[in-house]
Amino acid sequence: MLRLEIRGITKSFKDCAVLDGVSLGAEAGEIVVIFGPSGTGKTVLLRLIAGVHDPDRGAIFVDGQDMTDVAPDHRGIGMAFQNFALFPHMSAFDNIASPLAARHLPPAAIRGGVERVAKLLKIDQVLAHAPRELSNGQKQRTALARALAGSPKLLLLDDPLRNVDAKLRFEMRLELPPLLRQSGSTVLYVTQDYKEAMALADRIAVLIGGQFVQVARPDDIYRLPETVQVARLFGDPTINLIDVIPHTAGNGVFATISNTAVAIGEQYRAGVGRAALLGIRPESIKISDAAAGLIPADVVATTPLNERLVTLLKTADGHELLVSQPATERAAEADRRVGLQFARDDIVLFDKASGQRLQAANGVGRS
Amino acid sequence: MEHVSTTERIVRGVLITLVLAFFLFPIFWILLMSFQTNETILRIPPSLFFEPTLANYTALLTGQLKTTAGNLDILFMRNLGNSVLLSTGSVLLSLLLGVPAAYAFARFRFRLGENIAFTLLSFRFAPPLLVLLPLSLYFKQLGLTNSYVGLIWVYQLICLPLILWIVRGYFEDISPDIEHAYRISGHSWRQTFTRIAIPLARPGIAAAGLLAFIFAWNNFVFALILASADKQPVTVGALAFVTASGIQYGQIAAAIVLSVTPTLLLALYAQRYLVEGLSLGAVKG
Numbered sequence: 109m110l111r112l113e114i115r116g117i118t119k120s121f122k123d124c125a126v127l128d129g130v131s132l133g134a135e136a137g138e139i140v141v142i143f144g145p146s147g148t149g150k151t152v153l154l155r156l157i158a159g160v161h162d163p164d165r166g167a168i169f170v171d172g173q174d175m176t177d178v179a180p181d182h183r184g185i186g187m188a189f190q191n192f193a194l195f196p197h198m199s200a201f202d203n204i205a206s207p208l209a210a211r212h213l214p215p216a217a218i219r220g221g222v223e224r225v226a227k228l229l230k231i232d233q234v235l236a237h238a239p240r241e242l243s244n245g246q247k248q249r250t251a252l253a254r255a256l257a258g259s260p261k262l263l264l265l266d267d268p269l270r271n272v273d274a275k276l277r278f279e280m281r282l283e284l285p286p287l288l289r290q291s292g293s294t295v296l297y298v299t300q301d302y303k304e305a306m307a308l309a310d311r312i313a314v315l316i317g318g319q320f321v322q323v324a325r326p327d328d329i330y331r332l333p334e335t336v337q338v339a340r341l342f343g344d345p346t347i348n349l350i351d352v353i354p355h356t357a358g359n360g361v362f363a364t365i366s367n368t369a370v371a372i373g374e375q376y377r378a379g380v381g382r383a384a385l386l387g388i389r390p391e392s393i394k395i396s397d398a399a400a401g402l403i404p405a406d407v408v409a410t411t412p413l414n415e416r417l418v419t420l421l422k423t424a425d426g427h428e429l430l431v432s433q434p435a436t437e438r439a440a441e442a443d444r445r446v447g448l449q450f451a452r453d454d455i456v457l458f459d460k461a462s463g464q465r466l467q468a469a470n471g472v473g474r475s
Numbered sequence: 476m477e478h479v480s481t482t483e484r485i486v487r488g489v490l491i492t493l494v495l496a497f498f499l500f501p502i503f504w505i506l507l508m509s510f511q512t513n514e515t516i517l518r519i520p521p522s523l524f525f526e527p528t529l530a531n532y533t534a535l536l537t538g539q540l541k542t543t544a545g546n547l548d549i550l551f552m553r554n555l556g557n558s559v560l561l562s563t564g565s566v567l568l569s570l571l572l573g574v575p576a577a578y579a580f581a582r583f584r585f586r587l588g589e590n591i592a593f594t595l596l597s598f599r600f601a602p603p604l605l606v607l608l609p610l611s612l613y614f615k616q617l618g619l620t621n622s623y624v625g626l627i628w629v630y631q632l633i634c635l636p637l638i639l640w641i642v643r644g645y646f647e648d649i650s651p652d653i654e655h656a657y658r659i660s661g662h663s664w665r666q667t668f669t670r671i672a673i674p675l676a677r678p679g680i681a682a683a684g685l686l687a688f689i690f691a692w693n694n695f696v697f698a699l700i701l702a703s704a705d706k707q708p709v710t711v712g713a714l715a716f717v718t719a720s721g722i723q724y725g726q727i728a729a730a731i732v733l734s735v736t737p738t739l740l741l742a743l744y745a746q747r748y749l750v751e752g753l754s755l756g757a758v759k760g
Contacts, residue, residue: 160655180658187659193652197674210661258661 109172111136111294112157112262117166119152126152128318129166139288139295141309143302145341148315150298151190154264157296158187170262181210186260186293190267192251194239200226200250201235207258225253228287245276256291263293269304281307302342306330314338332456336463339387339456345418345430348393350386354379354457363457366424368403370450376457376466383460390432392454395419395446402447405429407440421448502735508728516724531729540718540726547718550704551730554712559737560623561698561708562691565630566638566684572631573638574680578672580639581646582654592643596636603696606632611700621702629697634687641686645679646672685745692738709734 110133119127126149134140142150155161157168159180167176175183186207194203201222202209208218226232229249234242242250248268255263269277285308288295299305305312306326313323314334322334333339339347352363354376361376362369363386372386398404405421408428412418417439419431429448440446457466508516510527534540540547579585580592610629611620619625649672657667673680695710704712713730716723 155655158655158659160658179663180655181661181663183659185659187656189652189656191650191652193650193656195653195657195671206657206660206662254656254660 110134110169111138111171112296113169113172114153114157115167115169117153117156117163117168119149119156119161119163126318127156127163130315130318130320131166132313132320132323134294134296136294137289137292139285139297139308139310141297141299141305141312142315143299143305143309143312143341144315146300149318150300150315151266153315154187154266154296154298157262158185158264159183184258184261185264186255186258186262187264188248188251188255188266188268190270192239192247192271194247194250194254196239198238199235200231200237200239200242200246203239203250204235204253204257206254207260211258221257222253225256228256228290229253244272248272248276248280256287256293259291260293263288263291263295265295265297267298267300269299269301277301277304284308303344306342314341331454332465333387334465336385336387336458339458343389345390345413345432347387347389348427348429349458350388350427350429351460352384352386352457353381354384356380365427366403366405368401370403370455371452372455372457373452376455379457379459379466382466384466385458385460385463387456387458388450389454390418390430391416392451393429393431394449394451395421395431395433395437395440396449398445398447402449405446405448407442407444407446409442410439421446423448505728505731508724509732511725511728513721513723513725516728531725532733534726535729535733540715540723547715549712549715550707551709551712551715551733553705554707554709555734557623557706557712558692558708558710558734561626561630562688564623564627565634565691566688568627569631569634569638569687570680570684573635573683574642574673574676575668577639577642578646578668581643582651592639595639598632599636601632603632607696607700614701621706623706626698626702626706629701630691630694632697633690633694637687637690638680638683641683642676642679645676649675681745685742688741689738692734 112132112134114130114132117127117130118125130149130153132140142153144150152161156163159175159178163176167174169175170183194200195206198206204222204225205218208221213221222235223232226235229252231246231249231253234246234250237246239247239250248271252265252268255265269280272280281304288308297305297308299308309326311323312326312329314321314329316335316337322329322338324332324334329338330342333342333347336349339349350363350365352365354361354363354372356362356377357369360371361374361380363372363384364370365386370386396402403423405423408420408422410417410419412435413432415435417433417435417437419433419440421429421431423429431448458464459466507523507525509531510529511525512528512530515525535549535551538549538552540549580588614620614625617625619628653675654667654671657671658664662670692708693710694708698707699711702711709730713727713734716727716730
């Protein structure tokens with residue numbers, strides 16, 4: 109049985125549809141990251157699951173039990189808010205203790221429970237402080253501790269790293285997965301940072317325009333994005349997209365870029381003759397000296413990015429491409445003519461009109 | 476403001492002193508008057524030097540007003556008690572009714588909600604004199620004339636809209652997420668209201684309560700029409716000092732000093748409370 113199942117959730121605010129028939133299931137102990145650009149209803153979805161808002165249509169099940177009409181205090185949920193939402197008039201201890209105190213546990217049990225999570229999150233030395241005396245990082249840890257303290261079946265984390273600085277965010281990215289796994293809760297984690305999503309998720313659910321466009325393991329989303337939009341949201345620098353019309357030659361399927369035929373793999377035979385977008389990640393392109401059979405391109409500029417070297421190139425027919433290489437590679441001088449080679453297995457092909465990834469009829473390349 | 480030159484500091488001090496002198500002078504003068512007899516008050520030119528007397532206060536406390544025309548019974552202390560009772564009673568009732576209502580208006584959207592809130596506010600627009608005639612007729616029929624219950628009820632016109640609208644603003648300033656977080660932790664909405672919303676809106680509730688208290692305390696016309704001497708507050712009771720033999724300035728001054736004292740003490744007490752509330756940074760987590 110699924111720990112959490114939401115079926116056909118629809119929610120609009122003042123005639124503006126935010127969620128449009130969203131369904132999702134999560135196993136016990138699974139970490140599902142809900143990822144999407146801002147304003148796509150990620151937070152609303154969490155709030156619906158928490159019971160803070162009511163869905164217009166659809167149902168929410170926890171362990172097979174219909175929770176749609178159950179009050180938030182009886183859903184067995186822990187939630188951390190983006191703005192922390194700590195109780196300003198209570199100490200960090202009382203904040204963290206609140207899910208335990210609500211169950212009328214004896215004081216010793218409450219103290220034990222609070223100290224356990226506080227130690228895990230390394231805030232045991234600031235428990236007596238009021239929220240206003242805590243640093244941003246400590247506030248965020250307190251909020252997480254409060255969500256974890258009740259050992260909830262379902263842990264909802266609404267972009268908890270949004271309001272902390274980059275260094276802390278990175279630390280937490282390392283710290284969180286073991287912590288969340290240890291809790292045993294099923295985690296729904298909302299973020300709009302694709303790196304955070306990739307780092308934490310068992311599965312990523314990509315929410316765009318009020319619908320899940322793709323729900324898959326992080327690797328699959330990165331390698332085989334379902335739509336152009338998903339492809340663009342993951343990856344830095346972003347994926348290169350080139351207008352092509354695939355054609356066949358001999359046994360293979362090819363796309364022509366700068367008068368050079370590029371093999372794009374059998375599975376895209378469905379795209380032959382159609383206007384398509386060829387997607388290739390910057391790290392899947394190899395730069396070498398210009399030679400026959402390679403795509404000719406001129407180097408425009410190079411710049412370092414996160415220990416990698418990013419090169420902007422312009423192909424002979426005017427496409428601009430980004431290539432990302434390990435920083436150990438020597439930077440190509442500007443204006444130099446080079447040859448590009450696309451890693452064939454990393455090429456994805458999208459239908460230009462719909463933005464959907466083209467898939468083979470026999471299911472090859474399906475995520 | 477680290478680099479304040481000496482001149483600036485002096486100028487600022489002088490200006491503040493001037494402002495304070497301007498505003499506090501009448502109160503200071505009244506305080507002086509309360510220790511003088513009518514003769515020394517009315518002498519020309521007025522002087523800061525006089526022989527202080529406690530006669531005014533004794534008169535008020537004993538309820539015996541000695542005038543040149545003879546002795547008059549006055550109910551000043553009774554009036555003062557009435558003021559305390561009426562103001563406290565009506566503020567407490569308003570808080571009891573207004574705070575939950577303010578919370579409802581702040582947090583829930585319901586049919587006609589805004590209209591109801593505005594109607595309550597509009598009670599403050601109505602000129603009391605216009606309302607009084609029908610009100611006194613009704614009160615006669617209901618047997619509420621000259622009763623504390625009736626007056627406290629009418630005082631809701633003064634206190635309730637004030638408390639409702641001020642406290643509503645404070646509730647709206649509390650991030651709903653803080654309340655959501657408390658509910659999700661496993662608490663009922665009632666616990667959320669009493670343990671999160673009320674404590675966080677406390678500075679607002681205190682301010683609104685204080686303001687309502689002052690308005691209720693200063694009210695004159697409702698009690699003038701709807702109550703007789705034994706139920707009237709000081710504002711109306713002070714009329715007794717306008718006697719056939721002249722206006723008793725000394726007693727009026729003493730009465731003012733006595734009647735200002737409770738509000739002043741309350742304000743000083745609440746001010747400490749307000750500042751504490753504000754510095755708590757109550758709303759932002």
